[in-house]
Amino acid sequence: MAVITGDGAVTTPNKASDTPRSDQAVSPPARRKLTWREKLRRDRTMIIMTMPALILTLVFAYVPMFGAVTAFQRYSIYDGFWYSAWTGLENFTRLMTDPIFWSAFENTLVISAVQLVLYFPVPIILALMLNSIMSSKIRSFVQSIVYLPHFFSWVLVVTIFQEMLGGAGALNMFLRQHGWATWDIMTNPETFKYLVTAQAVWKEAGWGVIVFLAALAAIEPTLYEAASADGAGRWRRMWHITLPGMRGVIMLMLVLRLGNALTVGFEQMLIQRNAVGRDAAEVLDTFAYYYGVVNNNFSYGAAAGLFKGVLSLILILAANKLAHAFGEDGLYRK
Amino acid sequence: MTESSDSVVSRRHILTLLAAGAAMAAGGGMLAACGKRKDSDSGTTSQDKLKEILPAFVPNTSIKADIPSVTGANGAMSDPCFLKYPSSPVRTVTGAVGSGGSYVGMTPLWGAIPPSSGNAYYEAVNQAIGATLKMQPADGNTYDTQLPPLFAADKLPDWLQIPGWWASKLSLGQGVSKFTDLTPFLSGDKIKKYPNLAAIPQVAWACGVWNGKLYGIPCYSSAATFTGAIFYRKDIFAKKGINPAIKSIDELFNLGQALTDANAGVWAFDDLWTYLADPFGIPYKWAEQDGKIIHKYETEAMLEALAWQQKVVKAGLMHPDAVAGNTQNAKQRFWSGKVVISGDGTGSWNGDDWKSGTAANSDYFRQAFDPFTASGSGTPALTLGNAAGLFSYLSGKLSQEQVEECLAIANYLAAPYGSAEWLVANFGTEGVDYTMTDGNPVLTEQGNKEVATTFQFLASPSSATTVTSGAVDVAKAYAEWQAKAVKAAYKPLFYGMNITEPAQYGSIDQPVEDMLKDVRYGRKTLDDFKAVVVTWRTQGGDELRKVHEQVREENGTGQ
Numbered sequence: 001m002a003v004i005t006g007d008g009a010v011t012t013p014n015k016a017s018d019t020p021r022s023d024q025a026v027s028p029p030a031r032r033k034l035t036w037r038e039k040l041r042r043d044r045t046m047i048i049m050t051m052p053a054l055i056l057t058l059v060f061a062y063v064p065m066f067g068a069v070t071a072f073q074r075y076s077i078y079d080g081f082w083y084s085a086w087t088g089l090e091n092f093t094r095l096m097t098d099p100i101f102w103s104a105f106e107n108t109l110v111i112s113a114v115q116l117v118l119y120f121p122v123p124i125i126l127a128l129m130l131n132s133i134m135s136s137k138i139r140s141f142v143q144s145i146v147y148l149p150h151f152f153s154w155v156l157v158v159t160i161f162q163e164m165l166g167g168a169g170a171l172n173m174f175l176r177q178h179g180w181a182t183w184d185i186m187t188n189p190e191t192f193k194y195l196v197t198a199q200a201v202w203k204e205a206g207w208g209v210i211v212f213l214a215a216l217a218a219i220e221p222t223l224y225e226a227a228s229a230d231g232a233g234r235w236r237r238m239w240h241i242t243l244p245g246m247r248g249v250i251m252l253m254l255v256l257r258l259g260n261a262l263t264v265g266f267e268q269m270l271i272q273r274n275a276v277g278r279d280a281a282e283v284l285d286t287f288a289y290y291y292g293v294v295n296n297n298f299s300y301g302a303a304a305g306l307f308k309g310v311l312s313l314i315l316i317l318a319a320n321k322l323a324h325a326f327g328e329d330g331l332y333r334k
Numbered sequence: 335m336t337e338s339s340d341s342v343v344s345r346r347h348i349l350t351l352l353a354a355g356a357a358m359a360a361g362g363g364m365l366a367a368c369g370k371r372k373d374s375d376s377g378t379t380s381q382d383k384l385k386e387i388l389p390a391f392v393p394n395t396s397i398k399a400d401i402p403s404v405t406g407a408n409g410a411m412s413d414p415c416f417l418k419y420p421s422s423p424v425r426t427v428t429g430a431v432g433s434g435g436s437y438v439g440m441t442p443l444w445g446a447i448p449p450s451s452g453n454a455y456y457e458a459v460n461q462a463i464g465a466t467l468k469m470q471p472a473d474g475n476t477y478d479t480q481l482p483p484l485f486a487a488d489k490l491p492d493w494l495q496i497p498g499w500w501a502s503k504l505s506l507g508q509g510v511s512k513f514t515d516l517t518p519f520l521s522g523d524k525i526k527k528y529p530n531l532a533a534i535p536q537v538a539w540a541c542g543v544w545n546g547k548l549y550g551i552p553c554y555s556s557a558a559t560f561t562g563a564i565f566y567r568k569d570i571f572a573k574k575g576i577n578p579a580i581k582s583i584d585e586l587f588n589l590g591q592a593l594t595d596a597n598a599g600v601w602a603f604d605d606l607w608t609y610l611a612d613p614f615g616i617p618y619k620w621a622e623q624d625g626k627i628i629h630k631y632e633t634e635a636m637l638e639a640l641a642w643q644q645k646v647v648k649a650g651l652m653h654p655d656a657v658a659g660n661t662q663n664a665k666q667r668f669w670s671g672k673v674v675i676s677g678d679g680t681g682s683w684n685g686d687d688w689k690s691g692t693a694a695n696s697d698y699f700r701q702a703f704d705p706f707t708a709s710g711s712g713t714p715a716l717t718l719g720n721a722a723g724l725f726s727y728l729s730g731k732l733s734q735e736q737v738e739e740c741l742a743i744a745n746y747l748a749a750p751y752g753s754a755e756w757l758v759a760n761f762g763t764e765g766v767d768y769t770m771t772d773g774n775p776v777l778t779e780q781g782n783k784e785v786a787t788t789f790q791f792l793a794s795p796s797s798a799t800t801v802t803s804g805a806v807d808v809a810k811a812y813a814e815w816q817a818k819a820v821k822a823a824y825k826p827l828f829y830g831m832n833i834t835e836p837a838q839y840g841s842i843d844q845p846v847e848d849m850l851k852d853v854r855y856g857r858k859t860l861d862d863f864k865a866v867v868v869t870w871r872t873q874g875g876d877e878l879r880k881v882h883e884q885v886r887e888e889n890g891t892g893q
Contacts, residue, residue, distance in 0.1 A: 076837065077482040078508045100845060167654020168599060168672070177597055187658050189857060274659020277857050278848040293479060295841035296503045 071302040091303035104287035112261045114193045123208030146206025154267040189280035219245035251328040259316025284308045379546045380889040389525035392532040397752035401813045406820025411557035415799040415813035418773035423754040431746045432465025435739045437492040441791035442474035448786045455762035455784040462758045463743045469788045495791040498723045507834030510544040513727040517548045528745035537721040540830045550725030556797040559719035562679040563702035564609045582710030590651040593674045601653040609677030613708045614639040618826035631867045647856045669694045683812045685802030705822045718823040726792045744793035751798035829892035839874035
């Protein structure tokens with residue numbers, strides 16, 4: 001595991017000791033192990049710098065995890081954690097036999113799969129296209145425009161889609177006024193998974209480009225020059241230089257995406273749930289909200305949330321292992 | 335709960351050890367003391383017991399309305415209507431109100447939160463009541479999710495508003511023990527010490543009674559509370575020469591066909607679902623049929639209403655945005671004339687609505703259909719809502735003197751429309767936050783920023799129909815409709831009774847409500863709905879029926 005120690009200079013002599021020496025016996029004594037105090041003094045700047053992030057994670061991510069105990073209780077706000085009745089695994093057994101939960105689970109997986117296939121490649125392709133634009137003026141102009149929707153809230157994005165593609169939106173009013181059949185896009189449960197993917201692409205693809213552009217910028221330009229000199233064309237350069245250069249980042253993003261596979265956009269679904277109905281729009285997060293928070297059945301919601309959390313952890317670890325198997329770094333270097 | 339106390343203690347102990355680390359990490363305090371475990375109460379009170387507890391009713395006679403209140407059926411009464419604020423307002427409170435105490439009040443607010451410091455309106459009210467009420471308005475849309483943590487952490491403010499429609503969700507029958515029992519202060523003749531509170535009708539106090547004790551102070555009470563009404567654009571009807579006197583749901587459908595012009599972007603209907611209940615006779619929640627208690631999901635009326643709504647959607651008479659479940663822009667659609675017939679709460683029929691509507695179309699006028707039945711036969715019946723939907727509660731930690739001071743403040747805030755105190759409590763100081771325009775108070779620019787519905791959610795008088803934004807005709811039209819509506823009023827089963835349902839059945843309605851939407855918008859069939867109701871019965875619907883049958887046996891049905 002690559003750990004930044006901040007003492008790269010100190011470790012070099014150790015490496016030097018690996019090289020063959022004429023007299024092993026008189027080699028300098030093995031470096032004394034640093035005490036806990038010394039390490040603390042040496043790394044204090046780093047520790048201070050990471051402290052805010054650590055505290056934030058602790059307070060807002062780890063401490064609230066204690067609330068997961070409610071998944072094993074029949075939690076009542078008046079009784080609190082301490083006095084609510086214990087029910088063991090009752091919430092989970094109910095969850096496992098609840099067809100609505102499994103329908104939400106299925107929706108989550110389907111939408112996630114559709115997004116993986118249709119959304120994930122878009123920022124990569126966009127980055128390649130942007131990278132090929134020579135004029136930096138045009139490039140930054142296009143980039144700003146595709147970034148912009150990232151800063152819109154989901155409410156606004158859905159409203160814009162409704163105004164453009166809804167039953168009384170620009171497109172359908174145009175079709176109607178010309179005597180053509182209208183096209184039901186916003187309230188069709190069958191095609192909802194593609195609609196939400198399209199919305200996600202419109203809103204987030206531009207933003208997703210950033211990390212891939214950074215990866216492109218890191219590729220040594222001399223490689224392209226050398227390849228050109230050897231007579232490699234545009235496509236060959238892309239296949240043999242650009243894509244291999246981006247592979248590490250693509251794998252990292254893929255691992256992160258898989259870890260988040262069960263999170264497919266709570267707000268986006270919540271806003272459009274009435275339009276297409278529960279069967280199409282209920283995902284794990286909205287299930288926990290409707291059956292937990294809304295109906296004051298916190299324990300059931302917590303059980304659904306915990307189940308999702310554990311599955312997500314398994315997924316991200318599995319995806320990471322896969323990345324390592326392909327010889328990539330994944331989340332961390334092995 | 336049947337567990338032995340031993341097992342509870344040992345589990346608690348384990349949990350304490352487990353949590354100690356987490357609590358320390360959070361800097362302690364996170365897991366402050368929690369309430370004692372107790373058996374849950376049904377929350378219900380019998381009618382006889384209620385009579386003993388309820389405060390006496392002493393109506394105010396010093397202020398005369400322009401259009402007096404009309405007595406309707408089943409105890410319903412229209413609100414008195416004022417076309418002008420009385421030119422020399424009477425004083426209803428004499429002597430000092432508070433005694434310099436300081437209290438924190440938390441209320442929901444559906445609007446922009448006003449500044450808390452340097453707010454002349456807050457200062458004017460605090461000066462008038464001789465105490466400091468530190469108001470903490472919180473976003474009304476998420477208010478229900480802000481309350482549970484307050485209860486769980488035992489961090490309740492001194493004076494708290496809890497809207498009645500969230501009571502069952504919060505299992506308030508269990509939670510009221512955290513508040514002051516007001517019975518010893520207000521029941522019977524004791525309330526006469528607070529004449530403005532005594533002028534609030536008993537039916538309004540009744541919903542503030544839990545487990546045989548009076549806890550809630552009613553706000554915005556009215557003996558003419560209805561779910562709402564089906565509204566139409568009177569100006570558009572007049573222009574098209576359409577007669578709004580409809581007699582059946584079929585006539586409404588025909589109107590819909592005549593009014594829809596999709597090519598011009600005009601649809602006849604918004605989503606009327608909630609407001610179809612009265613024409614079709616869907617009960618509020620429970621109803622009696624041949625002596626058996628049935629839920630609204632199980633009624634024929636529900637199926638008929640669903641079938642009608644499906645017909646409307648299929649015929650393309652409902653605005654597509656409404657079919658897409660967008661309710662937040664319903665008012666805009668109505669104001670702009672993209673929708674001609676829309677359902678809404680009766681509270682939407684006021685001068686501010688008229689102002690917004692006329693901004694879009696200068697002829698704009700909102701009018702409600704007179705009550706009618708779907709079948710066209712029989713007498714129309716409107717479900718009478720609880721006489722108060724909003725209640726404030728005083729923290730159980732206040733001393734007796736503090737409670738009395740708060741009640742004196744409540745008495746001030748409950749001063750009726752037309753009094754000098756009402757102007758201060760609702761508008762602050764004349765010349766600063768409001769000016770009198772055409773005999774009615776109108777907010778100044780400063781007032782628009784500072785004045786918000788805050789103190790009123792702690793205590794307020796019975797409602798009056800008043801002129802807002804100078805729209806006298808709107809107030810008249812509303813008063814006229816209310817006079818007709820109260821004649822058609824009927825009390826639903828368990829009227830005004832606080833029944834706490836067992837929490838484990840809290841979410842069984844959700845699949846049915848989801849299915850209702852699917853059927854309403856034409857995505858599913860009536861048979862699908864019937865099937866989900868069968869599941870509802872087995873998942874706890876039948877158990878809930880038993881709970882209500884028991885309540886009926888022990889405490890009656892609130893008729």
